[in-house]
Amino acid sequence: MKDKIIYYSDLKNQDFSGTNIVVKPLPDNYQYIKKNIFWKIWEIFIYYLVAKPILTIIVKIRWHHKFINKKVIKKVKKSGAILYGNHTTKLADAFVPHMLVYRKNYIIASPETMSLPFLKNLLNALGVIPLTDKLSLKKKLLQAIKYHLSKGNFLTIYPEAHIWPFYTKIRPFDSTSFKYAAIFNVPVFALTTCYQKRRFRKFPKIVTTVDGPYYPKEELNNNENAAYLRDLVYNKMVERANLYSTYEYVKYVYQPKEKESTDY
Numbered sequence: 273m274k275d276k277i278i279y280y281s282d283l284k285n286q287d288f289s290g291t292n293i294v295v296k297p298l299p300d301n302y303q304y305i306k307k308n309i310f311w312k313i314w315e316i317f318i319y320y321l322v323a324k325p326i327l328t329i330i331v332k333i334r335w336h337h338k339f340i341n342k343k344v345i346k347k348v349k350k351s352g353a354i355l356y357g358n359h360t361t362k363l364a365d366a367f368v369p370h371m372l373v374y375r376k377n378y379i380i381a382s383p384e385t386m387s388l389p390f391l392k393n394l395l396n397a398l399g400v401i402p403l404t405d406k407l408s409l410k411k412k413l414l415q416a417i418k419y420h421l422s423k424g425n426f427l428t429i430y431p432e433a434h435i436w437p438f439y440t441k442i443r444p445f446d447s448t449s450f451k452y453a454a455i456f457n458v459p460v461f462a463l464t465t466c467y468q469k470r471r472f473r474k475f476p477k478i479v480t481t482v483d484g485p486y487y488p489k490e491e492l493n494n495n496e497n498a499a500y501l502r503d504l505v506y507n508k509m510v511e512r513a514n515l516y517s518t519y520e521y522v523k524y525v526y527q528p529k530e531k532e533s534t535d536y
Contacts, residue, residue: 276523277525278522279524284443284444285434289435295382295384297405298383315397323398324371327370330363331368331478335477337477338477341482342372342482344483351424352424353421353426353458354428354452354461356449356460357369359434364465365430365465368463373426376399376423377426378399379400379401382403383402383403401413401417401420421458427452429449431502433445440513440517442506445502448498450499453488453498459486460504461486462486462512464481464508466478466512467519467520474521476519479516481512486505
């Protein structure tokens with residue numbers, strides 16, 4: 273990244289991904305769950321035999337990546353689980369969760385991922401689940417999440433929603449996405465991406481900490497559990513970022529928006 277300073281005015285809503293993709297709405301007949309046998313064979317081949325080994329090599333070489341506390345993921349034996357992470361890169365955020373889990377990992381993503389006609393089938397095979405604003409598709413989205421979790425697979429969500437490249441702190445996020453864990457009664461993990469200085473390069477290395485599992489409480493309703501799990505994950509991510517994110521490759525500077533004049 274050439275510009276090492278980014279000016280921001282809104283911690284929750286600004287996005288610095290730089291993709292500028294024109295989002296096309298998902299078609300009404302979009303299939304969130306594909307059970308065709310030929311698709312399944314293609315999916316297994318692409319995910320396990322091609323993408324996963326190649327992505328692991330890329331992440332290791334480019335970011336000198338390593339996990340801290342990776343062993344806790346094995347505490348979840350058969351059930352599905354949800355990973356919640358801070359959103360600070362385009363590629364590593366898409367790759368790292370697949371390296372962590374030995375089962376299939378699915379990633380909740382914005383609809384723009386399906387706006388790339390030559391890549392959408394590949395992204396589907398890699399486990400991308402696009403969000404939707406269409407009421408007709410929201411039920412199918414929930415059914416897909418339930419289906420994949422019930423099969424013992426993992427789901428990755430970035431509750432900050434917007435990408436802030438190389439940001440070393442944790443931005444505020446609400447409990448909305450934690451309702452999935454509450455509704456489907458699955459454990460969650462905090463996945464914190466941290467940046468550290470390399471010995472001979474300015475480009476940082478990535479350290480990913482893994483914490484959990486955190487379980488919904490039986491005595492709480494879905495909204496209360498979502499808030500409870502959100503606080504556990506957020507506080508742990510803040511703690512980990514403060515401890516392990518020791519290098520600021522890109523400096524973020526707060527610059528309030530100029531107030532619009534009301535003079536006529």
